[in-house]
Amino acid sequence: HSWIVNVARGPLIDQAALHRALTGGLIGGAALDVTDPEPPAPDDPLFGLDNVVITPHVANPAGRLTEEMAGPLAENLRRFVDGEDLLSVVEYGRGY
Incomplete structure (x- = not known):
């Protein structure tokens, strides 16, 4: 396991x-x-x-990236729990 x-x-x-x-x-x-x-x-x-x-x-992650990502991550967690659309969703078919 x-x-x-x-x-x-x-x-x-x-x-x-x-x-x-x-x-x-x-x-x-x-x-x-x-x-x-x-x-x-x-x-x-x-x-x-x-x-x-x-x-x-x-x-x-380099430099202050962890600190910079904390806010959007927390917001996405809140949105996920509340059943709302997430920020910065990756659309696989767009090829980026």
């Missing part, structure tokens, strides 16, 4: 072996802030797994 979390460097994890471990039930899941290559190809098989979370390499 354990998850592997990588916020360090993408090459630390053999992604083909990770995919085998995930689909074979050897580990519960993976949370990856870094991949190899980065970004992963759109057809990377890890994207098709429900037990994988891939973030866009944001585990160590």
